[in-house]
Amino acid sequence: MVPERLTTERFELRRFTRRDTDGLALAVRRSLPDLQLWLPWAHPGYDRDEAAAYVRDSTQSWREGRAFDFAIRPLDDDDGHIGNISIWQVTRMGRAGEIGYWIRSDRTGLGIATEVTARVMALGFERLGFHKINLRIAVGNKASERVAAKLGFTREGVLREELLIRGRWVDHTLYSILEHEWRTARTEAIRG
């Protein structure tokens, strides 16, 4: 069973419910100039209906064990919806998973993506039994590449024309981290 709520030092990560719809729609609309550069689903007409559809799909995927989407919220005050982070399995034989994330524009640069991704990596390796976790990052997305570097991911190579973003096929870099690399890094961090 995947826990419906995870915590980090500053945030809670919670499974989506219908109550999250308005906050999600607002956060997406406020962040559109940044999101639409890198995420295929983000577009200027994004509205409440799309947020509601996302919450419905997310609920269904969670029930079927296909993907686990979390709403990011602050622990100590209600600052609304901060962003999303998801983890899902990409290959069963290879026990590989993937993580995707976005952070509301007025909260970027505060270490949030790094903090919540570290928590979801632990979920992937410890609870979901993954051997490897991937990130696919659009070429040019320097902020996300920096998140990957801070978390110890290795660059594997370029996936050509991986996603269609605003009418243009965009190359992505595949980053990954293996379970033993993650455990070693964590042990070293604890030892200081």
Ligand SMILES: CC(C)(COP(=O)(O)OP(=O)(O)OC[C@H]1O[C@@H](n2cnc3c(N)ncnc32)[C@H](O)[C@@H]1OP(=O)(O)O)[C@@H](O)C(=O)NCCC(=O)NCCS
């Ligand atoms: C990418 C994104 C998730 C990063 O979230 P965040 O909470 O700001 O990430 P963090 O604060 O943990 O780390 C960001 C790092 O990138 C750095 N950075 C930001 N913009 C940068 C740029 N243009 N060039 C180089 N580094 C940059 C920050 O300085 C920080 O590094 P530091 O801690 O060494 O200073 C967020 O910007 C976002 O949601 N972008 C739009 C959607 C997106 O790209 N999603 C990811 C798709 S793979």
